[in-house]
Amino acid sequence: MTPTLDVFVAGAREFLRSVSAAPRNDSVASSPTKSRYALFSGSTEEEIVAATRYQRAAYDAGFGWITGPVEDGGAGLPPKYEKAFAATEREFTIPSKGPLSVSLGMVAPTLAQFGTDEAKSRWLRGLRRADFVGCQLFSEPAAGSDLAAVRTKAVPDAEGDGWVLTGQKVWTSGAHYSDIGIALTRTSDGPRHRNLTAFVVDMHAPGVEVRPLRQMTGAADFNEVFLTEVRVPDSCRLGEVGQGWSVAIAMLMHERGAIGGSASGGSGLFRMGDLAEWINAQGRQDDPAVIDAYARVYSGVTAAKAMRARGDANLKVNGVPGPEMSLGKLALTANLQTLSDLVSVVLGPKLVADTDEPQAFAWSEFVLSVPGMRIGGGTDEIHRNTVAERSLGLPKDKLPRA
Numbered sequence: 001m002t003p004t005l006d007v008f009v010a011g012a013r014e015f016l017r018s019v020s021a022a023p024r025n026d027s028v029a030s031s032p033t034k035s036r037y038a039l040f041s042g043s044t045e046e047e048i049v050a051a052t053r054y055q056r057a058a059y060d061a062g063f064g065w066i067t068g069p070v071e072d073g074g075a076g077l078p079p080k081y082e083k084a085f086a087a088t089e090r091e092f093t094i095p096s097k098g099p100l101s102v103s104l105g106m107v108a109p110t111l112a113q114f115g116t117d118e119a120k121s122r123w124l125r126g127l128r129r130a131d132f133v134g135c136q137l138f139s140e141p142a143a144g145s146d147l148a149a150v151r152t153k154a155v156p157d158a159e160g161d162g163w164v165l166t167g168q169k170v171w172t173s174g175a176h177y178s179d180i181g182i183a184l185t186r187t188s189d190g191p192r193h194r195n196l197t198a199f200v201v202d203m204h205a206p207g208v209e210v211r212p213l214r215q216m217t218g219a220a221d222f223n224e225v226f227l228t229e230v231r232v233p234d235s236c237r238l239g240e241v242g243q244g245w246s247v248a249i250a251m252l253m254h255e256r257g258a259i260g261g262s263a264s265g266g267s268g269l270f271r272m273g274d275l276a277e278w279i280n281a282q283g284r285q286d287d288p289a290v291i292d293a294y295a296r297v298y299s300g301v302t303a304a305k306a307m308r309a310r311g312d313a314n315l316k317v318n319g320v321p322g323p324e325m326s327l328g329k330l331a332l333t334a335n336l337q338t339l340s341d342l343v344s345v346v347l348g349p350k351l352v353a354d355t356d357e358p359q360a361f362a363w364s365e366f367v368l369s370v371p372g373m374r375i376g377g378g379t380d381e382i383h384r385n386t387v388a389e390r391s392l393g394l395p396k397d398k399l400p401r402a
């Protein structure tokens, strides 16, 4: 029987109380533990373990896949329950789910949409329970914005009913702690968008090699992934042969939806009250430049919330995220940039000098990670093209691209 929303929230609160150290008190001003704000900071082993433990406990308590079909291991509840749970989570100090964002926000929904029964029963529940972690094997050295240019080949396996994959992927977030990856491959020559096929690749299979890439924050959150004659059973194919482009588009839409959600506060970075408290603690509240920068963040976040509400309403009607999700991603990068400006104005030289002051380093790591956000999940230029063409109906970009 479906619980009432009140009963559900009361249960959620009880669960969150049992797994969190204390009700939320991690304000930017006061928390000694909030030492990292970087977006692609390279999750530490500890952060990965904490995220995994939390997700597993949430799943076992019925909060790990609230809207998922019961037969696949979900709780079978409407989206408003998921929203209510997310709002309740924000009342508590819980581990960041960042290390699992690709796995839960992109890999699991794409597998649920396109996976064979065999692949779903093998991986889906485990992904939702964080027994497995998934990554996205799309970008290649010569295929990023123009994703349809992927060269990784998948050919039928002469020795079995499956496929043999060979090629190189790049910028694969979290590949170093992933168990599976969704790979976009070329299965035949011919028109770019009609000869692609997607697969679930076992990241522990022979022939998969993961090499870390270091970014300017100093961390290494993404990787090069080399696939050398990796054998993949046909049951791990997603969608029809040659229809990989539809799978890719669906996964990118999930990605945009997941990223866009943080434009208005989902990531916890845009808690305006906490930011005000932090500015006061720095004694910078009367500086007109600080007030101006704060107002810019405030208006951007408020606009993003309204846009997000519109995207959610469309999602409710259409069932899948639409091109307007690009606006969410653009809003996020714009808001992160204004936050980066605010932090820089408040901290001034402390941002770059190692003064041992609490959080100054955390914020410099954040400022260095913001430019990557304009690229990951589709660049700003590509999202503007998407909005122009698919939402506004403007003429198509003449350059070949995804």
Ligand SMILES: Cc1cc2nc3c(=O)[nH]c(=O)nc-3n(C[C@H](O)[C@H](O)[C@H](O)COP(=O)(O)OP(=O)(O)OC[C@H]3O[C@@H](n4cnc5c(N)ncnc54)[C@H](O)[C@@H]3O)c2cc1C
Pocket: 040, 102, 135, 136, 137, 138, 139, 140, 141, 142, 143, 144, 145, 146, 170, 171, 172, 173, 174, 222, 372, 373, 375, 376, 377, 378, 379, 380, 381, 382, 385, 397, 399, 400, 401
């Ligand atoms: C933090 C981060 C995490 C990532 N994680 C993953 C991941 O997990 N899995 C994965 O597969 N990939 C991942 N990526 C890769 C990401 O998807 C690509 O970097 C992105 O799609 C851009 O591709 P590119 O780097 O090849 O740049 P290019 O496509 O070569 O673009 C270079 C520049 O040209 C511009 N440009 C290109 N085409 C056009 C056009 N038609 N019109 C206007 N301007 C254009 C771009 O906007 C950009 O400024 C990640 C990237 C980052 C930064």
